[in-house]
Amino acid sequence: MKEEEIRDILNSHQICFAQHGTLCATVKAGIGAYQNGLGEIMHTMKDHILHINAQGIAILAVDDINGAPQEHTLLFLPHEDIVSTTIKIKLLHFLFTIETRKGTIVYKLHKNVLASPWHKENLSFLLLNAPSA
Known part of the structure; x- marks a missing residue:
């Protein structure tokens, strides 16, 4: 998958x-994800593209079969709806938490x-600029 496709x-x-600002991530199914509009896609397409910019966070589901981003699944969380974001370091991965007014993803x-x-490269950039990492 090319970053130009996402752009x-x-x-x-x-x-x-x-x-x-673009990252590949796997959603952890939960009530907060459902309440934020990911209910239809969080079980069928668990891999997502996250794009973080000054206006908010765009979320695109990735097709499990061909690995292509699915434009019809685009969800945008505006900056004013996001309460906080945190990154926790685990042994083999990182946990990226998006807390919104509707719940936590x-x-x-x-x-x-x-x-x-x-x-x-983008993950390294995010970790260098994240206050909670």
Whole structure:
């Protein structure tokens, strides 16, 4: 998967693309994810693309079969709806928590993702700039 694909999808929905803002993540199914609008896709497509920019966080589900981002699943969480974000370091991965007014969404961020070489660089950038890491 190319980062340019994600940029094109975001631009077509008038969402600004931020350099080093795109990550691959696996959603941990929960009530908060359901309440934030991920109910239909969190069980069928667990892998997501997260794009973090100054306006908020865009979430795109990734097809489990072909690995392509699914544009029709785009969900945007505006900055004003996000209460906080935190990153916790685990042994083999990181937990990225998005707390919104509707509930908490937890994602697992792997250190390396096949077919997404940009993920590792963007994850390093996020960790360097995250106050809670």
